[in-house]
Amino acid sequence: xxxxxxxxxxxxxxxxxxPIMRVIRGIDERVxxxxxxxxxxxxxxxxxxxxxxxxxxxxxxxxxxxxxxxIARELISHCFEAIESAKDEPEILAxxxxxxxxxxxxxxxxxxxxxxxxxxxxxxxxxxxxxFGLSILFYGLIAxxxxxxxxxIKTDYMAKINxxxxxxxxxxxxxxxxxxxxxxxxxxxxxxxxxxLVDPDEQNQLxxxxxPHNLHEIPAGHPDREMTIEAMKAxxxxxDRVIDATRRPMIGMLLSDQTREIQIEGTDRTLTVTSAPxxxxxxxxxxxxxxxxxxxxxxxxxxxxSNIAIEEGDADRAAADIAALLRLSNQVKSEPFYISQxxxxxxxNFAQSQIHRLYVLSPGLLEREHVIELSHLLADARPQSxxxxxxxxxxxxxxxxxxxxxxxxxxxxxxxxxxxxxxFHRPLLDLGEIPELGMDSWLTQTSTKAAEPLASVLIxxxxxxxxxxxxxxxxxxxxxxxxxxxxxxxxxxxTRMERLQTSPVTNWSPVSILTPSFIKGVSTVFGSQARxxxxxxxxxxxxxxxxxxxxxxxxxxxxxxxxxxxxxDPFEPGASILYKTTPSGPTIWFRGADGDNDNARRVxxxxxxxxxxxxxxxxxxxFTDIPDADWVVFPPDLD
Amino acid sequence: MKLERExxxxxxxxxxxxxxxxxxxxGYELVEALSKRSEGVLSMGQSTLYPMLYNLEAKGLVxxxxxxxxxxxxxxxxxxxxxxxxxxxxxxxAWTALxxxxxxxxxxxxxxx
Numbered sequence: 001x002x003x004x005x006x007x008x009x010x011x012x013x014x015x016x017x018x019p020i021m022r023v024i025r026g027i028d029e030r031v032x033x034x035x036x037x038x039x040x041x042x043x044x045x046x047x048x049x050x051x052x053x054x055x056x057x058x059x060x061x062x063x064x065x066x067x068x069x070x071i072a073r074e075l076i077s078h079c080f081e082a083i084e085s086a087k088d089e090p091e092i093l094a095x096x097x098x099x100x101x102x103x104x105x106x107x108x109x110x111x112x113x114x115x116x117x118x119x120x121x122x123x124x125x126x127x128x129x130x131x132f133g134l135s136i137l138f139y140g141l142i143a144x145x146x147x148x149x150x151x152x153i154k155t156d157y158m159a160k161i162n163x164x165x166x167x168x169x170x171x172x173x174x175x176x177x178x179x180x181x182x183x184x185x186x187x188x189x190x191x192x193x194x195x196x197l198v199d200p201d202e203q204n205q206l207x208x209x210x211x212p213h214n215l216h217e218i219p220a221g222h223p224d225r226e227m228t229i230e231a232m233k234a235x236x237x238x239x240d241r242v243i244d245a246t247r248r249p250m251i252g253m254l255l256s257d258q259t260r261e262i263q264i265e266g267t268d269r270t271l272t273v274t275s276a277p278x279x280x281x282x283x284x285x286x287x288x289x290x291x292x293x294x295x296x297x298x299x300x301x302x303x304x305x306s307n308i309a310i311e312e313g314d315a316d317r318a319a320a321d322i323a324a325l326l327r328l329s330n331q332v333k334s335e336p337f338y339i340s341q342x343x344x345x346x347x348x349n350f351a352q353s354q355i356h357r358l359y360v361l362s363p364g365l366l367e368r369e370h371v372i373e374l375s376h377l378l379a380d381a382r383p384q385s386x387x388x389x390x391x392x393x394x395x396x397x398x399x400x401x402x403x404x405x406x407x408x409x410x411x412x413x414x415x416x417x418x419x420x421x422x423x424f425h426r427p428l429l430d431l432g433e434i435p436e437l438g439m440d441s442w443l444t445q446t447s448t449k450a451a452e453p454l455a456s457v458l459i460x461x462x463x464x465x466x467x468x469x470x471x472x473x474x475x476x477x478x479x480x481x482x483x484x485x486x487x488x489x490x491x492x493x494x495t496r497m498e499r500l501q502t503s504p505v506t507n508w509s510p511v512s513i514l515t516p517s518f519i520k521g522v523s524t525v526f527g528s529q530a531r532x533x534x535x536x537x538x539x540x541x542x543x544x545x546x547x548x549x550x551x552x553x554x555x556x557x558x559x560x561x562x563x564x565x566x567x568x569d570p571f572e573p574g575a576s577i578l579y580k581t582t583p584s585g586p587t588i589w590f591r592g593a594d595g596d597n598d599n600a601r602r603v604x605x606x607x608x609x610x611x612x613x614x615x616x617x618x619x620x621x622x623f624t625d626i627p628d629a630d631w632v633v634f635p636p637d638l639d
Numbered sequence: 640m641k642l643e644r645e646x647x648x649x650x651x652x653x654x655x656x657x658x659x660x661x662x663x664x665x666g667y668e669l670v671e672a673l674s675k676r677s678e679g680v681l682s683m684g685q686s687t688l689y690p691m692l693y694n695l696e697a698k699g700l701v702x703x704x705x706x707x708x709x710x711x712x713x714x715x716x717x718x719x720x721x722x723x724x725x726x727x728x729x730x731x732x733a734w735t736a737l738x739x740x741x742x743x744x745x746x747x748x749x750x751x752x
Contacts, residue, residue, distance in 0.1 A: 075689075077666070077667070078666050080712055081712075081714075096684070097684055097686025097687075102685070105690035108690070109691075
């Protein structure tokens with residue numbers, strides 16, 4: 001007979017020692033041993049009542065089979081001794097006792113005899129069970145406390161910001177004029193697109209979608225150039241209204257967390273504007289500021305128009321456009337959002353770039369009154385700080401929507417807060433996405449829900465969140481007051497905030513989610529201040545030139561009549577801005593990131609120009625890419 | 640006379656240790672000896688003795704060994720360990736002191752020191 005097993009031997013071995021077979025073998029062994037215990041009693045030869053009583057006692061102990069058999073043997077032996085001593089059956093049964101009473105005693109005593117490892121395992125299991133039980137209890141209490149909390153919205157921060165806008169007369173608001181101007185330009189642009197604007201070489205797609213590009217970007221002789229200039233001239237009556245509107249005290253656009261689209265007649269375009277605020281304002285940090293991009297666009301139109309004016313030698317028009325840019329920058333800056341400050345700075349830099357361009361292309365164009373007006377406007381717009389009022393209000397608004405309020409400014413995370421944060425942030429307990437297991441849906445949602453109560457104990461309290469935020473704002477204000485040398489402190493804050501953002505716990509807290517890096521803002525302030533000082537020197541030198549017929553040989557000649565004082569060089573504490581004049585005009589520069597005077601040497605073509613302007617490279621450690629060059633503010637590199 | 644349960648719980652193990660200090664004994668033998676020597680005062684059934692023996696064994700005071708007697712019957716013999724001897728010595732001192740105190744108080748009749 002062929003006894004060869006069809007399964008390969010390795011498979012047989014695997015099957016034999018597989019976990020399931022081990023379990024089956026274990027059960028079988030237990031049954032076998034119990035059977036042996038019963039057989040031991042049955043084979044003892046004791047009278048049936050005694051056997052029955054011993055079996056009842058032994059069975060009730062629920063001990064291991066070997067322990068049961070040992071007890072059975074001892075009781076059997078005891079009974080035989082009693083029988084031999086002429087004890088009768090009732091007496092022996094009485095001596096054996098009630099199984100219900102004796103079995104637990106035997107069980108407890110026998111278990112105490114078990115080896116140390118068993119005792120340790122038992123204690124460990126008990127400890128684990130107790131710990132688990134206490135954890136469940138503790139988590140239950142946390143959950144009750146968590147779900148009992150709810151936020152109280154006491155302050156309508158959006159209404160607070162909108163209040164002065166609503167209170168102001170319409171004549172104080174520039175936004176209606178800006179909005180109409182944008183609509184009118186989009187209509188002109190639609191007609192331009194329909195008519196021409198085809199790149200003859202089909203290389204430069206810039207003109208296919210025309211806009212207020214800097215004029216020098218459109219090559220001379222290009223068919224789109226004249227057409228775009230003509231379109232811009234046709235637009236000038238509208239732009240005049242924009243220039244007038246920049247004199248109004250405020251932009252005056254009502255803030256809302258909702259937007260709507262205005263269909264622009266005669267085009268397929270729409271203009272996004274904020275909807276009227278509802279009676280119950282949404283979260284301030286979700287406030288939409290679509291007008292900022294639109295105002296930036298409008299500022300390019302003004303810059304474009306000033307370029308045309310410079311080419312035409314129209315000093316009044318060029319100065320009016322640049323002055324409007326400076327006023328627009330101030331209007332945007334008056335909106336107390338961090339992002340508004342950054343956009344304001346961009347517009348401010350547009351204005352200064354136009355002044356620089358004007359002096360390169362047409363140095364004698366401006367007249368005295370233009371120079372004076374621009375000097376005053378420039379000085380007014382010189383940034384002194386970052387207005388973070390609404391940034392902070394937005395943060396406080398988020399706190400009131402996410403934390404409880406104990407009346408003294410403190411509180412803990414609420415279920416509404418957890419859901420609120422969860423809407424735009426990853427879950428507190430992030431299991432990742434494993435679509436094939438459905439983990440991106442059911443499991444993730446369930447785990448997130450189950451982990452939510454943890455937020456009330458893990459996430460720092462409301463007071464702590466506010467404390468850290470206010471500390472950061474205070475540090476930002478202090479850094480601006482200190483000057484560029486204060487930047488390293490801001491870097492330290494950035495590192496601290498980065499730690500909060502990457503920690504598995506604190507990355508879920510409002511202070512780490514809603515706090516942007518303010519370094520860019522602070523650096524922008526310093527950059528704008530320096531650029532303003534340089535432009536101020538340029539205008540002062542031009543005022544001198546208008547009086548004396550030549551550029552001043554040194555800055556000392558400008559003080560105090562044309563300049564209150566010679567500006568500092570922020571790249572070298574105690575040093576002044578650098579100036580020289582040549583037959584072609586003045587050169588105004590700072591020492592740049594390397595801190596030394598390289599006699600107005602610009603960075604090489606292979607080096608990014610921003611590196612020479614970098615205060616971070618000047619005052620923070622660890623940078624190796626510091627160009628051996630200066631920051632030449634004037635004349636600009638127009639290429 | 641039978642001792643109350645709490646009193647038996649204290650006296651029983653010492654009595655068993657004392658009996659085993661003389662020679663090794665098996666369960667039935669212990670039951671009989673306790674009954675005879677204490678004139679029934681410390682007599683206990685299997686329901687009390689065996690859990691007590693297992694506890695003493697768990698504490699390392701006694702050890703047990705299965706052996707086959709001359710009759711061919713299996714018996715589990717218990718004997719005192721070194722630790723059991725020490726424990727018994729301590730218990731003796733304690734019971735002696737207790738007895739003296741009880742005599743002094745007049746709870747137990749005997750010669751007053």
